[in-house]
Amino acid sequence: MDTFLTFALTGVVLFSLGLQEVLARPGVLRMLIAVNVMGSGTLLFFVSLAHRHADGPDPVPHALALTGIVVTLAATAAGLALARGLHRLRAEGSGGRVEGGRVEGGRSQGAGYERGRSESGRDEQGRADR
Amino acid sequence: MVLDGLSLLAVTAGVLFFVSGTLGILRFPDVFSRLHALTKADGLGLGLIVLGLALQATSLAVIGKLALVWIVAALSGSTACYLMAHFELERAQEPHDRA
Amino acid sequence: MIGLEVVxxxxxxxxLVVLALESLYTPNLFTSIAFFIAFGLVMALAWVRLQAPDLALAEAAVGAGLTGVLLLDAAREIAAVRGVERTPRSMVRLTSLLVAAGVGVALVAALLEVPPRAAGLAEAVREALPLTAVEHGVTSVLLDFRALDTFFETAVLLLAVITVLVLQAHQHVRIIPWELSASPVLSGLVGLLAPVVLVFSGYLLWAGTHAPGGAFQAGVLLGAGGILLELAGVHTVSRLPRRALRWLLSLGVAGFALLSGTLLLAGRGLLELPGAGARTIVIALEIAIAVSVALTVVSLVVGSNLRLEPPEQEP
Structure with missing residues (x-):
């Protein structure tokens, strides 16, 4: 097991895990996390191929992966902005009130940050189908 | 040789502190005691590891970089700890509107 | 005897696999994002093991920091009102498992066919390196051999930031609570760190010509510093005039477009750098790319009209 094989296999595993989650159609945010995991797997596979050279790695995959990391960030940000826009449209459609960009739903608003954190998974799933 | 021994001692002690800090996160009951365990133990652990590595350094520039790593990590770690504790305090004082 | 390196x-x-599993399958979204941030940090470690310090630098800022901030912020808005979880039907889950397992097996089979030792393009790059304007392999690929790729990558970044700015045009983004943004501890730290970040990203930009570093790493680091400033209530990017922000965001693309246009008019190839002055051109391009990457990163996270001071009607 040299470094190349270890990380190439890890890349394959990460790609498959992410792919499974994307195909299972989770919520938008989870899908973006899964796509990021897939992307990390791809880059890991690619850069581990560059590591097969005996004296010093091949710089071409490094350069491509470098821009890949930055482009993944940009794509994630664009995806999240789209998800937020969609979310606001849905909230408007279902009678929620949009105020200064923050959506007021049926529930009272406390500190939103803390709410997102402390919500249990069961709670999230229970309200999913409305 | 003496230097190697000192390095080994410092790094081992540092790792032990890291482990105890992690144990604190896993075992302590509330946010404040967990934060306490984590930041205190990890701060010391990182300091010891930096010390152990600095003893092995070949040039002054490397020691400077290690010191910079330690300073920045210590500053940002304690600030993050303060922010989390502050936030937790706000949350604890807020009336609970949910079951 | 198994070596320490293998261990x-x-x-x-x-x-990496455990953190990815936790991040993908834990039911609580906040926990999932926290695991994803840890995953990014360990990815940086993996890049170091693969002798890719350029990638480790970028990943530490992007994968561990910026993506986490973006996800947390979006999760707070989206998950606050409606749960984002959807329990998939068992058929969907089974199909996805089968497909993913099939793809995984096929990839492993392909991997076993790959020769364990191969030079790739390493030799070719090393031989041609003296012909380029820089001494670092990765930078020479980015800004000389494959400059066309980098040109279009900066264009992709510009498109993404335009998307985000258009969609968030009327949005009021708030990443951390008011009372924290005014905290003396946070602004004290940011006051200490901001100059260090500035100097270090300048160093990375300069180092890129002959050592790991370069425009993209310097840009994301500078952008992360800009976000830290915004969070502490020091408005830099969000107070820029809109026209200036637009110009600076497109600086990288504009630089490439100007260069390739000039070279074409001079009767050379599209991005065929002239022998004399090539180094100056490459460094100028690097500065342009770093500036627009940094501003792109800040804009992606804070949106177009971030206001961290409390609105008047806030109770």
Whole structure:
């Protein structure tokens, strides 16, 4: 097991895990996390191929992966902005009130940050189908 | 040789502190005691590891970089700890509107 | 006898898989994002093991920091009102498992066919390196051999930031609570760190010509510093005039477009750098790319009209 094989296999595993989650159609945010995991797997596979050279790695995959990391960030940000826009449209459609960009739903608003954190998974799933 | 021994001692002690800090996160009951365990133990652990590595350094520039790593990590770690504790305090004082 | 390096590699690999599993399958979204941030940090470690310090630098800022901030912020808005979880039907889950397992097996089979030792393009790059304007392999690929790729990558970044700015045009983004943004501890830290970040990103930009570093790493680091400033209530990017922000965001693309246009008019190839002055051109391009990457990163996270001071009607 040299470094190349270890990380190439890890890349394959990460790609498959992410792919499974994307195909299972989770919520938008989870899908973006899964796509990021897939992307990390791809880059890991690619850069581990560059590591097969005996004296010093091949710089071409490094350069491509470098821009890949930055482009993944940009794509994630664009995806999240789209998800937020969609979310606001849905909230408007279902009678929620949009105020200064923050959506007021049926529930009272406390500190939103803390709410997102402390919500249990069961709670999230229970309200999913409305 | 003496230097190697000192390095080994410092790094081992540092790792032990890291482990105890992690144990604190896993075992302590509330946010404040967990934060306490984590930041205190990890701060010391990182300091010891930096010390152990600095003893092995070949040039002054490397020691400077290690010191910079330690300073920045210590500053940002304690600030993050303060922010989390502050936030937790706000949350604890807020009336609970949910079951 | 198993070497220590193998033990370390395998631990990093196992840690990556475990963190990915936790991040993907834990029911609580906040926990999932926290695991994803840890995953990014360990990825940086994996890049170091693969002798890719350029990638480790970028990943530490992007994967561990910026993506986490973006996800947390979006999760707070989206998950606050409606749960984002959807329990998939068992048929969907089974199909996805089968497809993913099939793809995984096929990839492993392909991997076993790959020769364990190959030079790739390493030799070609090393031989041609004296012909380029820089001494670092990765930078020479980015700004000389494959400059066309980098041109279009900066264009992709510009498109993404335009998307985000258009969609968030009327949005009021708030990443951390008011009372924290005014905290003396946070602004004290930011006051200490901001000059360090500025100097270090300048160093990375300069180092890129002959050592790991360069425009993209310097840009994301500078952008992360800009976000830290915004969070502490020091408005830099969000107070820029809109026209200036637009110009600076497109500086990278504009630089490439100007260069290739000039070279074409001079009767050379599209991005065929002239022998004399090539180094100056490459460094100027790097500065342009770093500036627009930094501003792109800040804009992606804080949106177009971030206001961290409390609105008047806030109770």
């Amino acid at each position: 370390f590699d395998v631990s990093v690999a196992v840690l």
